[in-house]
Amino acid sequence: METEKLYYADPFLTDFTATVLDCQPGKNGYLVTLDRTAFYPEGGGQPADHGVLDGAAVTDVHEKNGVILHNVDRAVEIGKTVTGAIDWERRFDHMQQHSGEHICSGLICERFHCDNVGFHMGADIVTIDFNADISWEELLEIEAKANQYLYENHPIDIQFHRGAELEAIDYRSKKALEGDVRIVAFPGADCCACCGTHVLRSGQVG
Ligand SMILES: [Zn+2]
Known part of the structure; x- marks a missing residue:
């Protein structure tokens, strides 16, 4: 069961x-x-x-x-x-880091037309891999945009979709998915298939 x-x-x-x-x-x-x-x-x-x-x-x-x-x-x-x-301190930290990763990845993939090809959440730092060359200056622009998105405190929408409904959604995913797919949407920043836990509003990323 x-x-x-x-x-x-x-x-x-x-x-x-x-x-x-x-x-x-x-x-x-x-x-x-x-x-x-x-x-x-x-x-x-x-x-x-x-x-x-x-x-x-x-x-x-x-x-x-x-x-x-x-x-x-x-x-x-x-x-x-x-x-x-x-252990809420540990979990909430993971939710913050994970949600922050979505926002940064969404903004980066949209701007540089690339994919997130790796993600690791460590005890002290989070690393995200992209299949694109991104300069430090460009990354600072992304940082400013991501922080602005947090200040605006957008609600985050998480729903299961399938079939034609799912096909109509433009979402990030590392592999082809079928059946009920959990779509995590940060409106204006990211839309991604994900099984993780996330904050309810972007401001909670902190
Ligand atoms: Zn996620």
């Missing part, structure tokens, strides 16, 4: 309750699956959430075929209703 992904319904949800469906010994502690979760798994260039689940430390989170696997440091009881709390 696919895990209900609470971080899509509300990316600002920090605490939740869920039922433990499975708990198995893993490489580092235990692997736990829940019926629903607010823990974001590593994906789309965004690192996994950390936090606490029923008193156990959550050290990593992965997704496999729609099922979210939580790495925890001790076993939790199968069938039990547990509470989870995500």
Whole structure:
């Protein structure tokens, strides 16, 4: 059964309750699956959430075929209703960096007719790769535009689209996609297929 992904319904949800469906010994502690979760798994260039689940430390989170696997440091009881709390400081930082990356990438790709061909969110810096030559002066112009976009505090629109509806949208993507595709739109700056968590308004990028 696919895990209900609470971080899509509300990316600002920090605490939740869920039922433990499975708990198995893993490489580092235990692997736990829940019926629903607010823990974001590593994906789309965004690192996994950390936090606490029923008193156990959550050290990593992965997704496999729609099922979210939580790495925890001790076993939790199968069938039990547990509470989870995500490390919000870490997650909000990821949401800010990730959303900021969209705005910069959208502006750069539109201006230089190029593609974002790589994205890595590290502990201290974010790197983005483009298949174009961009001068430092041009990049400073992009920086000013991106900052202006933050000051204007635009709302961000995230919706699932498919079929003809999806084909009608001009969005960035690294690969051809089908089925329900999650389109993250920063109106006037970017439109991109993305599975990550984002802020609600551009001003929250800070
Ligand atoms: Zn994204």
